[in-house]
Amino acid sequence: MNRRLRWRKFVSAFMLSMTGVCAVVAVSVLFLILGYLVVHGGASVSWSFFTNLPAPVGEAGGGMANAIVGSAKLLMLAMLMGVPVGFLGAIYLAEFSGTTTAFIVRYAADLLNGVPSIVIGIFAYSLAVLPFKHFSTFAGGFALGLMMIPITLRSTEEFLRSVPVSLREGAMALGASKWKTIATVIVPSAYRGILTTILLAFARVAGETAPLLFTALGNRFWSPGWSQPTASLPVAIYNYAISPYEDWHRQAWAAGLVLLGLILVINIVARGVLARGISVSRS
Amino acid sequence: MKRIVGIALVAFGLAGLLAAGSLSITGAGATFPYPMYSKWFDEYHKKNPAVEINYQSIGSGGGIKQVTEGTVDFGATDGPMNDDQLKAFQDKHSCAVLHFPTVLGAVVPTYNIPGVTASLNFTPEALAGIYLGKVTKWNDPLIAGANKGISLPADDIIVVHRAESSGTTYVWTDFLSKVSEEWKTQVGKATAVKWPVGLGGQGNEGVTGTIKNTPDSIGYVELIYAESNKIPYGNVKNAAGVFVKASLGGVTAAAAGAAKAMPDDFRVSITNAPGKDAYPISSFTWLLVPSRISDAAKRDALKDFLSWMLADGQNYAEALSYARLPKEVVAMEKKALAKIQ
Amino acid sequence: MATTTTSVRGAGPLAGSRAFLARLRDGDEIARLATFLFAASVVLITVLLVYQLWQGSALPRHRFGLSFFRTSVWDPVFDQFGALPFIYGTLVTSAMALLIAVPLGVGAAIFLAELAPLRLSDTLEFFIDLLAAVPSVIYGLLGIFIVVPLMRRVIQPQLKQFLGFLPLFQGPAFGLGFLTAGVVLAIMIIPYIISVSREILLSVPRDQREAALALGATRWESTWKVVVPFARGGILGSVFLALARALGETMAVTMVIGNTPVISASLLSPGDSIASVIASQFKEATGELYTQSLIELGLVLFLLTFILNGLARIMIAVTSKRGTGLGHA
Numbered sequence: 001m002n003r004r005l006r007w008r009k010f011v012s013a014f015m016l017s018m019t020g021v022c023a024v025v026a027v028s029v030l031f032l033i034l035g036y037l038v039v040h041g042g043a044s045v046s047w048s049f050f051t052n053l054p055a056p057v058g059e060a061g062g063g064m065a066n067a068i069v070g071s072a073k074l075l076m077l078a079m080l081m082g083v084p085v086g087f088l089g090a091i092y093l094a095e096f097s098g099t100t101t102a103f104i105v106r107y108a109a110d111l112l113n114g115v116p117s118i119v120i121g122i123f124a125y126s127l128a129v130l131p132f133k134h135f136s137t138f139a140g141g142f143a144l145g146l147m148m149i150p151i152t153l154r155s156t157e158e159f160l161r162s163v164p165v166s167l168r169e170g171a172m173a174l175g176a177s178k179w180k181t182i183a184t185v186i187v188p189s190a191y192r193g194i195l196t197t198i199l200l201a202f203a204r205v206a207g208e209t210a211p212l213l214f215t216a217l218g219n220r221f222w223s224p225g226w227s228q229p230t231a232s233l234p235v236a237i238y239n240y241a242i243s244p245y246e247d248w249h250r251q252a253w254a255a256g257l258v259l260l261g262l263i264l265v266i267n268i269v270a271r272g273v274l275a276r277g278i279s280v281s282r283s
Numbered sequence: 284m285k286r287i288v289g290i291a292l293v294a295f296g297l298a299g300l301l302a303a304g305s306l307s308i309t310g311a312g313a314t315f316p317y318p319m320y321s322k323w324f325d326e327y328h329k330k331n332p333a334v335e336i337n338y339q340s341i342g343s344g345g346g347i348k349q350v351t352e353g354t355v356d357f358g359a360t361d362g363p364m365n366d367d368q369l370k371a372f373q374d375k376h377s378c379a380v381l382h383f384p385t386v387l388g389a390v391v392p393t394y395n396i397p398g399v400t401a402s403l404n405f406t407p408e409a410l411a412g413i414y415l416g417k418v419t420k421w422n423d424p425l426i427a428g429a430n431k432g433i434s435l436p437a438d439d440i441i442v443v444h445r446a447e448s449s450g451t452t453y454v455w456t457d458f459l460s461k462v463s464e465e466w467k468t469q470v471g472k473a474t475a476v477k478w479p480v481g482l483g484g485q486g487n488e489g490v491t492g493t494i495k496n497t498p499d500s501i502g503y504v505e506l507i508y509a510e511s512n513k514i515p516y517g518n519v520k521n522a523a524g525v526f527v528k529a530s531l532g533g534v535t536a537a538a539a540g541a542a543k544a545m546p547d548d549f550r551v552s553i554t555n556a557p558g559k560d561a562y563p564i565s566s567f568t569w570l571l572v573p574s575r576i577s578d579a580a581k582r583d584a585l586k587d588f589l590s591w592m593l594a595d596g597q598n599y600a601e602a603l604s605y606a607r608l609p610k611e612v613v614a615m616e617k618k619a620l621a622k623i624q
Numbered sequence: 625m626a627t628t629t630t631s632v633r634g635a636g637p638l639a640g641s642r643a644f645l646a647r648l649r650d651g652d653e654i655a656r657l658a659t660f661l662f663a664a665s666v667v668l669i670t671v672l673l674v675y676q677l678w679q680g681s682a683l684p685r686h687r688f689g690l691s692f693f694r695t696s697v698w699d700p701v702f703d704q705f706g707a708l709p710f711i712y713g714t715l716v717t718s719a720m721a722l723l724i725a726v727p728l729g730v731g732a733a734i735f736l737a738e739l740a741p742l743r744l745s746d747t748l749e750f751f752i753d754l755l756a757a758v759p760s761v762i763y764g765l766l767g768i769f770i771v772v773p774l775m776r777r778v779i780q781p782q783l784k785q786f787l788g789f790l791p792l793f794q795g796p797a798f799g800l801g802f803l804t805a806g807v808v809l810a811i812m813i814i815p816y817i818i819s820v821s822r823e824i825l826l827s828v829p830r831d832q833r834e835a836a837l838a839l840g841a842t843r844w845e846s847t848w849k850v851v852v853p854f855a856r857g858g859i860l861g862s863v864f865l866a867l868a869r870a871l872g873e874t875m876a877v878t879m880v881i882g883n884t885p886v887i888s889a890s891l892l893s894p895g896d897s898i899a900s901v902i903a904s905q906f907k908e909a910t911g912e913l914y915t916q917s918l919i920e921l922g923l924v925l926f927l928l929t930f931i932l933n934g935l936a937r938i939m940i941a942v943t944s945k946r947g948t949g950l951g952h953a
Contacts, residue, residue, distance in 0.1 A: 207759020
């Protein structure tokens with residue numbers, strides 16, 4: 001073996017192990033993040049964190065009960081507004097539309113998907129806050145719903161298209177009309193993928209902060225109904241993190257742990273649903 | 284599947300009804316009085332559980348803007364609205380916006396110099412020089428000259444200011460404009476200015492946090508923020524030539540002259556006030572209330588809160604290092620409440 | 625005149641609408657119409673968004689025109705607004721993020737696609753996807769409490785000591801600033817580079833690799849000199865995608881960049897980015913010109929991400945086609 005070859009082999013082994021290092025570094029970042037959150041946040045996650053309202057500035061004992069409920073309400077609204085549009089729009093794209101319309105709709109959805117979340121916030125402010133003259137849970141839900149639309153649309157369309165042609169033709173051969181086929185055959189057979197899509201879209205917007213800054217604003221109390229400003233976990237984390245109060249910092253860590261825990265659990269469940277779905281349809 | 288959807292819809296509907304009985308009022312604005320306001324609204328809610336006053340501290344500029352847009356029921360600011368802003372409100376709402384002073388506070392120069400725990404003496408020239416970027420090191424003669432006996436390091440000064448539109452900035456730049464001709468022409472006074480040097484922090488909270496974490500830094504914050512976070516703040520030389528440390532007495536002394544000559548709209552500046560006890564960077568802080576509120580329940584609740592604030596509310600001020608309003612101002616405000624229709 | 629049309633189908637002025645109504649009774653037509661409305665609303669929303677951004681920035685567009693992009697003054701007192709400091713901040717932090725994330729990301733993708741056994745590769749990819757799901761504000765939280773102090777106490781002083789002669793590392797060590805924002809952004813965009821690059825690399829046809837190895841190349845040489853160049857377009861596409869993501873990042877950046885509109889050669893200096901300034905100043909921009917200038921910044925950001933996303937998609941599509949379409953040289 002000449003020297004040149006030995007050198008090349010050495011370079012090969014070295015560079016390839018470097019790529020291994022890169023992969024390890026990338027993955028360990030996730031564990032570092034989780035580790036810090038568990039260590040710092042774990043201590044502050046207490047019963048009062050989940051049940052108390054925020055205390056006046058500088059006083060201890062406050063909690064984030066209203067932020068947790070507020071986030072839940074915002075996300076419910078977002079799903080109510082975003083999922084039907086994405087889902088039914090996807091049905092149109094997969095079942096009814098011609099190629100030009102499909103192209104236009106998909107293009108618009110991709111455009112919407114690429115819009116930075118702060119710009120969505122500006123849009124939602126001018127559409128859902130200014131005309132009604134107040135910040136509201138509704139406006140926040142609207143902004144988040146907008147962000148759910150493109151993800152839901154594109155992904156659902158993919159899953160609908162992946163339903164085997166044989167199933168469609170079978171239904172039609174039995175005399176079912178198109179909409180009956182869609183409702184009773186196509187959608188149910190793609191339901192795992194659609195569920196995964198909704199879960200992933202949900203997890204995506206659960207952590208969004210920027211669009212809520214100009215829409216839901218914030219609230220130190222419970223937010224009654226849908227037309228008042230509301231606290232939310234991501235905004236609470238932001239406000240508390242940049243404050244100088246130790247107690248608020250601890251609460252920010254706790255909230256971060258809760259939020260990230262929720263998002264990771266949803267992601268894992270969603271991928272689990274999909275994986276089971278794929279293995280089921282193969283057999 | 285259908286059952287899950289059904290339960291979700293019912294929960295949804297119930298959530299909408301949650302606490303639908305209480306009256307919710309939203310206000311936004313200054314971070315300067317936020318510790319005071321959060322205490323007040325909390326106490327007021329305890330006495331009147333049906334009323335929730337939700338105050339968001341987003342900065343005085345935010346208070347002015349959102350009350351003008353009509354997206355909040357009242358605003359709060361430490362930099363009074365100027366004539367253009369008043370006119371903009373009038374044009375938009377066909378009624379005026381009223382300023383109601385709530386408490387008095389002090390803006391202090393706070394710093395974090397390793398090894399220095401004493402209260403430094405700052406002359407107006409030193410402060411203007413630091414914020415203009417002319418005085419760059421802590422041991423500069425302009426600072427050292429007033430602090431004989433304290434050894435200052437030769438480190439670079441890290442200047443911190445407000446990133447967003449702020450009443451505290453208004454008070455600070457108002458003071459600097461009065462004591463430095465160069466500042467007045469180069470930068471001016473406003474809630475947001477073009478800072479010659481420095482780092483931006485969000486809100487009084489953000490500036491305090493940055494100072495705490497950054498050695499060799501200096502910033503300007505409301506007194507309570509420096510006190511409750513136990514960071515040192517300096518004495519400032521007032522118009523009478525005396526170095527005064529910010530205190531309730533100093534702020535009240537600064538307001539004494541203005542109390543007697545208060546204009547009807549309550550917009551007044553008390554920085555660099557005369558008198559040997561006066562603290563030179565003091566200010567009123569105001570609530571901005573529209574003179575016509577169409578929702579009767581909200582109007583009555585706000586008027587009730589303001590009356591409470593002028594009476595019982597003042598008792599909470601001193602514990603949080605804000606000074607009470609002078610008696611004459613309280614009397615004037617009680618009469619002005621009638622203007623809210 | 626009209627008396628005879630009721631019994632004759634297909635004739636008369638009302639025939640068209642009558643036929644439509646007849647079709648409407650058919651369930652399929654309702655379904656088609658209903659779903660069309662929803663699909664159309666997506667287009668409507670997008671058009672409305674662009675329109676709002678355009679209209680909402682009319683004042684500064686007319687007042688400043690193109691000089692908006694050349695001016696570095698952001699002065700609300702004297703009504704002078706220039707976008708340059710924010711464009712600079714956005715570009716610098718994104719460039720820094722790419723500088724760190726691309727080598728790491730492509731390296732990791734190579735490992736996952738070429739070296740790791742499938743099970744390991746899938747497991748690691750699973751964790752990388754989870755990393756992509758972490759919200760911006762959590763990165764901001766970690767940025768403020770972990771990265772900034774680390775920068776201020778350890779890394780930046782070291783940089784100043786050893787590399788302080790470069791204009792890149794001059795000025796006080798704030799901890800906050802371009803460098804910190806760039807590092808935090810890098811961590812945020814690595815997952816995107818890894819997942820897309822891994823897909824692209826996996827789609828490179830096997831015969832490319834095997835041909836190289838048959839000609840005597842080492843594993844590394846076959847990867848670096850044959851497979852990666854083949855996948856070059858797609859990898860570049862993933863970089864564009866990551867860049868588009870980095871440009872629009874708001875929360876993590878605004879919490880660590882220092883919120884100061886300056887243009888400075890030093891990476892240790894605080895600065896500001898487009899998304900960050902909108903987030904911190906939009907709620908309180910008093911006066912039409914101020915507010916609309918911020919909206920114009922939003923429009924600029926939108927256009928930047930739009931162009932990058934478009935380019936990215938084209939490059940990825942072209943490379944994938946090459947991968948599947950080729951079986952022969």
